[in-house]
Amino acid sequence: MSVPVPNAAPARAADASQAKPSILTVDDDPSVSRAVARDLRRRYGERYRIIRAESPESALEALREMTLRGEAVALILADYRMPMMSGIEFLEQAMDLFPMARRVLLTAYADTGAAIDAINLVDLDHYLLKPWDPPEEKLYPVVDALLEAWSTTENRPATDTRVIGHRWDPRSSEVREFLARNQLSYRWFMADEPEGARLLSAAGLDDTALPTVICADGTALVTPTDSELAAHLGLQTAPSGEFYDLVVVGGGPAGLGAALYGASEGLRTVLVERTATGGQAGQSSRIENYLGFPDGVSGAQLADRARRQATRFGAELITTRDVVALETNGSARTVRFDDGTSVDAHTVILATGVSYRQHDADGLEALTGRGVYYGSAVTEAARCADQDVYIVGGANSAGQGALFLARSARSVTIVVRAPSLAASMSHYLVAQIEKTPNVHVRTCTEVVGVDGTDHLESIRLRDNTTGDVESVDAGFLFLFIGAAPRTDWLGGLLARDQHGFILSGPDLLDSGAGQWPLDRMPHHLETSVPGVYAAGDVRSQSAKRVASAVGEGAMAVMLVHRYIANP
The missing domain is CATH 3.50.50.60 (FAD/NAD(P)-binding domain)
Known part of the structure; x- marks a missing residue:
C-alpha cells in the first residue's frame, strides 16, 4: 500500500547541502590536506560536499556519522603515509562503511609499489602521485572518471529513502536486507524514537503501519512487498522484450557469469532474479579464496562489479520476479512468472543456487x-x-x-x-x-x-x-546450515537427484533418472530437456564454490552457442 506524504518536502529541503554526495580527503600534512581540498572544491564544490580530515581517525569518525545519517560518499582520497594508520589500512576500514565509494591513494613516487599492492588489498580504483600539479592534467581527469562511474552505477539509489520500523519486526529486517543487497542506500528510523514518529505523523500514519518506506518522491509504502520496493526505487522488474536468445534464471555467481558472457558474445540475454543479484555469495562479508583477489573481496563488491559488467555488455537484469514454471513449446523454452506473465527464449540456463535449510529447533x-x-x-x-x-x-x-x-x-x-x-x-x-x-x-x-x-x-x-x-x-x-536447491518449481520437467539437485550431462545418463530424447549425447551442463542448462550450486555434483560457479556460467554460454547452431 502507498500513501502520499504531503509534509515530506520541507524535511527533505531543510538543508540542501546534506543532499549532496560527499568527497572525503584525508592527509596528516595540513598543507597537503588544504591543497587537495581546495582543488576539489574548485571543480566539484557545487555538486559534491568536500570533507577534509587531517587524521585517519577523524576521517573514520566522519564516515561513521555519515553512515548513521544515511548520506552518500562518492569518493575517498587518502594519503599513504600517515601516523598510526596507513592509507591502505584506512581505506580497508572505510570499505566496510561505504563499499561503493571510489577509492584513491595519494602517494609519493617511492611508495608506488605499495600503491600497486593496494589495488587488490582494498580494491583500489586509482593512485595519484604527489604533487598533482597541474590539477587540470593530473587530478581532475582521474576524479572525473571515478565520479562518472560512481554516479552511473546501476541502481544508484536516492539518498533520502527512509525506513521506519520496529527493531524486532521480521518484515522490517527483511526490507532492510532487501535494500542493502540491492545496493539501495536508506536511513533507518525506529518508530518509537522522535524522528521515526515525526515521519510517520507527516505521512498520516501511526506505529501500526510498519514497516513504512518513504521514497524520494514523497510516497510512503506501508508494509511494501519486494516488488513494490523495486518498482518505486528504480530497479527493473519486467523484461523489455518477449523473446530472447538466452534467459538466465538466478543472479548468483553462476547466473551473473552466464549473463556477462552471453551478452558479451552477442546473445540477447535477460537475467531474472527473485530478490537480489549475488546469491548467497553476495551476502558474504569477505571472500578470500577467489582468484585475482589475494586479500579478499566482499560478496557485495564482487556482485556489483559483475552486475555492472553484464549490463555494460547489454544484458537485462530483472529483479523481484519469481519464476514458477518452465515449459517447452516446440523449439522455444518458456519461463513463467508468478504474476502470470512469461518470456520465451531459444535457451535457458538455470542458476537458482541454493538456500539455507530451515532449522527445526523448538521456538x-x-x-x-x-x-x-x-x-x-x-x-x-x-x-x-x-x-x-x-x-x-x-x-x-x-x-x-x-x-x-x-x-x-x-x-x-x-x-x-x-x-x-x-x-x-x-x-x-x-x-x-x-x-x-x-x-x-x-x-x-x-x-x-x-x-x-x-x-x-x-x-x-x-x-x-x-x-x-x-x-x-x-x-x-x-x-548457516546446509544447502537446499531451489528446484521444486520445476515439477517433473527436469531429472533431479534424490536431494533435488538438477542432473546434467554424464550424470544425467549415469543416473537413469531421465529419458534423453535426442540421438546426440547431452552437452556437459545440459539437463534432460535439450537447450536447458544447469550451472552453479543448483547442479548435482557441483563444486559449491564461487569460482567454479562463475566458470560453469561461462561454460554454459559456450554450450548455448553450440545448441543454437545445432539443436
Whole structure:
C-alpha cells in the first residue's frame, strides 16, 4: 500500500547541502590536506560536499556519522603515509562503511609499489602521485572518471529513502536486507524514537503501519512487498522484450557469469532474479579464496562489479520476479512468472543456487527475524556490537560470518555438530578462527531450542557427547546450515537427484533418472530437456564454490552457442 506524504518536502529541503554526495580527503600534512581540498572544491564544490580530515581517525569518525545519517560518499582520497594508520589500512576500514565509494591513494613516487599492492588489498580504483600539479592534467581527469562511474552505477539509489520500523519486526529486517543487497542506500528510523514518529505523523500514519518506506518522491509504502520496493526505487522488474536468445534464471555467481558472457558474445540475454543479484555469495562479508583477489573481496563488491559488467555488455537484469514454471513449446523454452506473465527464449540456463535449510529447533520459527536470522550477518552486524553472538554451521559461509561479526561483537560462538571444523570449512578460515580471540567453537553441539518474548533472549545447547542441555544468554543467532536447491518449481520437467539437485550431462545418463530424447549425447551442463542448462550450486555434483560457479556460467554460454547452431 502507498500513501502520499504531503509534509515530506520541507524535511527533505531543510538543508540542501546534506543532499549532496560527499568527497572525503584525508592527509596528516595540513598543507597537503588544504591543497587537495581546495582543488576539489574548485571543480566539484557545487555538486559534491568536500570533507577534509587531517587524521585517519577523524576521517573514520566522519564516515561513521555519515553512515548513521544515511548520506552518500562518492569518493575517498587518502594519503599513504600517515601516523598510526596507513592509507591502505584506512581505506580497508572505510570499505566496510561505504563499499561503493571510489577509492584513491595519494602517494609519493617511492611508495608506488605499495600503491600497486593496494589495488587488490582494498580494491583500489586509482593512485595519484604527489604533487598533482597541474590539477587540470593530473587530478581532475582521474576524479572525473571515478565520479562518472560512481554516479552511473546501476541502481544508484536516492539518498533520502527512509525506513521506519520496529527493531524486532521480521518484515522490517527483511526490507532492510532487501535494500542493502540491492545496493539501495536508506536511513533507518525506529518508530518509537522522535524522528521515526515525526515521519510517520507527516505521512498520516501511526506505529501500526510498519514497516513504512518513504521514497524520494514523497510516497510512503506501508508494509511494501519486494516488488513494490523495486518498482518505486528504480530497479527493473519486467523484461523489455518477449523473446530472447538466452534467459538466465538466478543472479548468483553462476547466473551473473552466464549473463556477462552471453551478452558479451552477442546473445540477447535477460537475467531474472527473485530478490537480489549475488546469491548467497553476495551476502558474504569477505571472500578470500577467489582468484585475482589475494586479500579478499566482499560478496557485495564482487556482485556489483559483475552486475555492472553484464549490463555494460547489454544484458537485462530483472529483479523481484519469481519464476514458477518452465515449459517447452516446440523449439522455444518458456519461463513463467508468478504474476502470470512469461518470456520465451531459444535457451535457458538455470542458476537458482541454493538456500539455507530451515532449522527445526523448538521456538526458532517464532523468533526468526527477531534475533534469529538465516545468513544476513552483514546486514545485522551493526546491531551486534558488544553482544554475545552464536552461529550455527560449519561451512565457509559460517566462518566468514563469524570473523566479520567478531570485529564488533563481544564474543562469537560457532556451534557445530561435527568434532571439528576441518571437514567442512576451508583451511585458511579455520586458521583465522583459531587466531581470533573472541571467536569460540563448540563442537559436537547443536541448538535444540530458543527462548524469548518479543525477541531472542537465550539459546538451548545440547552436548551430543554427554546429552547435557545448557541454556546460554544471547541476543543474536545466525544460521548457516546446509544447502537446499531451489528446484521444486520445476515439477517433473527436469531429472533431479534424490536431494533435488538438477542432473546434467554424464550424470544425467549415469543416473537413469531421465529419458534423453535426442540421438546426440547431452552437452556437459545440459539437463534432460535439450537447450536447458544447469550451472552453479543448483547442479548435482557441483563444486559449491564461487569460482567454479562463475566458470560453469561461462561454460554454459559456450554450450548455448553450440545448441543454437545445432539443436
